[in-house]
Amino acid sequence: MKADPKGVVAGAYFIDGDHACAEGAIAAGCRFVAGYPITPSTEIVERIAERFPLIGGMFIQMEDEIASSIAIQGAVWGGKKAMTVTSGPGFSLMMEHIGLAAMTETPCVFVDVQRGGPSTGLPTLPGQGDMMQARWGSHGDYGIIALCPNSPQESFDLTIKAFNLAEQYRVPVLVMLDECVGHMTERVVVPPADEIEITPRRYWDGPKEGFLLFKAGPDRVPPMVKAGDGYNIHVTSLTHDERGYPVMTAAAQEKLVRRLIDKIRLNSDAIVECREEQTAGADVVIVSYGITSRIAIPAIEQARREGVKVGHLRLITAWPFPAKRIRELSHHVSCFVVPEINYGQMVREVERCVAGRTRVERVSHGGGAVHNPKDIYAKIMSCGKEERK
Amino acid sequence: MARTEIKIGGFGGQGVILSGYIIGRAAAIYDSKHATMIQAFGPEARGSACSAQIVVSAEPIAYPYITTPQIMIVMSQEAYTKFSPELAEGGILITEEELVKTHNLRKDLKHFSIPATRFAEELGRKMVLNIVMMGFMTSVTGIVGVEAMRQAVKVSVPKGTEHLNLNAFNKGFEYGEKLKSGAA
Structure with missing residues (x-):
């Protein structure tokens, strides 16, 4: 599927990696962003806040990063593509909800513009210290995808890719920028909408009767539905069966969590890029x-x-x-x-x-x-x- | 064209960052070159010495920071004192004539100065002094094409001020041309 032309202003720009990330998200079809602005990621939400009203998107400045990272997941179940944006201290606060997105298989994007840490560290200066946190930061075991742009152009391109991978694998995808790429200004080419490939949400259009929200196909990825479309769905962070109902057994844990890991691990040849x-x-x-x-x-x-x-x-x-x-x-x-x-x-x-x-x-x-x-x-x-x- | 490093220094509010942005945009968008810009973030961006670092090259740029700039444009005394020692041997120093006293000027440097503030005031807006400096820089360095710079100025300044800013650019450019021909 091609990008919605409403969100794509094709042309050559001289912009920084943060602005390019915002444009990438918009081109990818993101129409909901919740965030708690933090240096050096603030320019992303600034651009989103400016652009969204013109294209029917919604940006909410939340009370903190915990709320931001859960608001986006509500938006996804309501049918939107959504992301949140942060840096180190906020990324730490979002960890629980990265696990929630992994557990509930909610396709969404987290952007971390890395600065020097630990703690508040060096707000305006670069770091790459969140790489293991990106993989293992939430408790329990799960699979994840994380991308690393090295230029404003890649910040645009890989943010689109992040949204596409999120939909393909029903998984949270992390865009691991750093302060230098985020704040560096360089040429960025935004192609016309009909040259941008977008992965649509994998909506189930079969019968409502007997639908199972967490029953996966051969690629281990289950289909999505939208809340309110008439399917009986239950979404919980507890260990659940294919209906989404909590089941507190080792067998249910093995079936579910192994699949969450395998859907990334066994598809890694298709996902890995270097x-x-x-x-x-x-x-x-x-x-x-x-x-x-x-x-x-x-x-x-x-x-x-x-x-x-x-x-x-x-x-x-x-x-x-x-x-x-x-x-x-x-x-x-x-x-x-x-x-x-x-x-x-x-x-x-x-x-x-x-x-x-x-x-x-x-x-x-x-x-x-x-x-x-x-x-x-x-x-x-x-x-x-x-x-x- | 080999890698050229440019540093612009001045006070926060003088249009230092916008000047860097215009040079980079002219080179990368309108002059088929590669350009990166990095701006100083932090307390220096809010009143004291503030700087923008631009790299312009015919080749893709791997390392975006500057180490020994070949071109430096300074619009404040503090920026002159703080940054001018960094200039490369034989580099080009461009100063605002009335704001910067170039005491202890290094002998190896090619120095050009322009009363940009006065020209800007004559044009009716002191604010456009950075654009006068950009016109002057374009003339004396030739680092970016003059039409590319004009185009970048036009699309980078606030709507409604394009005419004023292009006049400011032309004023600086013409002063540079005269200086080069020995007529200024």
Whole structure:
């Protein structure tokens, strides 16, 4: 299905990643946003608040992030595409409702424009410290999808993709921006509506009699209905059966929660996206995401000029993680280098997949700035040296 | 064209960010180049020294921050003192003549100054001094095409002020052209 032309103002813009995210959401068909504005994500809701009245959308500034993250789920069951937007401290408050969205299989989008943490940390400066929280932040076990844009253009493109994946898998999708990408201004091309592919909600149009809201097809994703359309539905955060009724047994838990995990895990080949550059035959492979994937480029280019064979694998989906690909590469690569603006989060995934077959080096940065490319370069060169001994 | 780093400094409220936005927009939208802009967020954006960082390049830009700008435009004394040491060897320094006293000016720099505030006042609105500076910068650096800059000014300023702002731009541009030909 193509995008609603009402929400798409095609053209080339010079806008920041936050504004591009708002435009991406609108193009994706989002018509409900609830949020509690917080730096460095505020520009997203500012643009939404300005644009929505013109296209029939509704923005509500809620009393806090807890309310915001539940309001969007009400809107989804009422038939809207919805998102909420925040940064670290607000993201922490939203954790329970990420679990709620996972448990009730409510397709919605959470945007986290990461800043330095923990706690209120560095409101105006970049960080990438929420990556594990994105995967594991809510209690219990569930599957999730998280995307990592590295430019305003990707902020637009991947916000659309986030909405599409949310509908495809009936799952909350997280857009993990960072302050640098959010506040960086760059060229963004918004294509015409008929060139934007939109995944519609997977509505059930079969008979009302005997309809089961949580009975999944072969892809493990059940169909949706809208509250008030006459289907007998029950949506609860308690462990439930296919009707949605609470069932407090280990058997019901196994059936439901295993499916919530498997619908992401077993579809991960279709969901995982990464960009590779010169990884074939590389001695050293940089694994990066978000703004750090750009900061690494000058370091990679400099090392290549010195004769080191450096490849670059950039995570578009941090979650699910491209485990299979890292495993394949670990048989040929002598060292993985993982720069990230935290003290080592996604690097743990790399280490898990490499399983000791080869070296994994981290280039940590606590936040407040991006890396100095020289630090990434130095790490690449030290790997190369080790290899030449 | 290689990567060129531009820094604009002044007081919050002088139109520093808008100036950066206009240069970036001119380059990225109307001049088929690549451009990134990063603005300083925080207390400096609310009254004291405030800055915008722009990178312009023929190639895609990986690293969006600037380290040693080749071009610097300063509209306040504080910005001159704080930022001018960062300028690259042989870089271009553009100053507002009446607001910035360039004491201890580095010998290696190419320095251009313009009484932009006075020109803006003559045009009827002191506010457009940043646009006068943009016209002047376009002339003396040639970093972005003049028509691209005019287009970017036109679409970036508040509706109803396009004519005034284009006049301001042209005033600065013409002053730069005269200066280059030795007539100013």
